[in-house]
Amino acid sequence: MISYIIIDDEPIAHRIIEGYCEHLPQLKKAGNCFNAFEAMQLLNEQQIDLLFLDINMPRLSGLSFIKTLSNPPEIIITTAYKDHALEGYELNVCDYLLKPFSFERFMKAINKVSINIASLSKNGTSTPDDISLKRIFLKGNKRHHQIDIDHILFIEACGNYSKVVLLNESIVCHEKISTLEHMLPSKKFLRVHKSFLVALDHIDIIEGNRILIKQHKIPVGQTYKAAINHLIKH
Structure with a gap:
């Protein structure tokens, strides 16, 4: 789970973000803060993974608040002012959303957060809760599909898109295979070919230069053989 707090002096902004987050089971609200000082207190009391942060707030602005944090969590700025985008990215925020923002744009920001947290976990610097990604949202066929990652058999690259093959269906999504590799x-x-990423738990047979997953035959690329050999030895 990814724990989040909303920091904004406008109640309607809280309601909009909460409404979006309710569709994402990997997100868990830890609190609502209406100024930076409330947020400071909450951050001192709890482990928080993500901040939704407004810029224009009384007494202490969102950007000034970021500068006070020695070890900030992931931050998505939510603001009506585009003039501060460059400064926000210089402070290493994950994304910068201009109000009013759509659910689609919101989802892109959450996917960035998921990738960053997964990357931290791979490098051994995950949060004490050791966040594990269970579900992701992927856009395909003009809809957002919630995917249980345990249902993914393999992923095939299709140019700038990817074909995600699941237990009972396939979805062509708007993400590159490299993006999905870092997210999962x-x-x-395991990447077994420049065009294929496979779910280890669903591998049935490894036979020469191919992998069998149910009725699917997946090639093993020459540069990926070492990873396969390591897998077999273990």
Whole structure:
């Protein structure tokens, strides 16, 4: 789970973000703060993974608040002012959303957060709760599909898109295979070809230069053989 707090002096902004987050089971609200000082207190009391942060707030602005944090969590700025975007990115915020923002744009920001947290976990610097990604949202066929990662058999690259093959269906999504590789946990997925990423738990047979997953035959690329050999030895 990714724990989040909303920091904004406008109640309607809280309601909009909460409404979006309710569709994402990997997100868990830890609190609502209406100024930076309330947020400081909450951050001192709890482990928080993500801040939704407004810029224009009384007494202490969002950007000034970021500068006070020695070890900030992931931050998504939510603001009506585009003039501060460059400064926000210089402070290493994950994304910068201009109000009013759509659910689609919101989802792109959350996927960035998921990738960053997964990357931290791979590097051994995860939060004490050791966040594990269970579900992701992927856009395909003009809809957002919630995917249980345990249902993914393999992923095939299709140019700037990817074909995600699940237990009972396939979805062509708007993400590159490299993006999905970084988003998904490395302990569960392995790149076996420049165009294929497979779920380790669903491998049935490894036979020469191919992998069999149910009725699917997946090639093993020459540069990926070492990873396969390591897998077999273990």
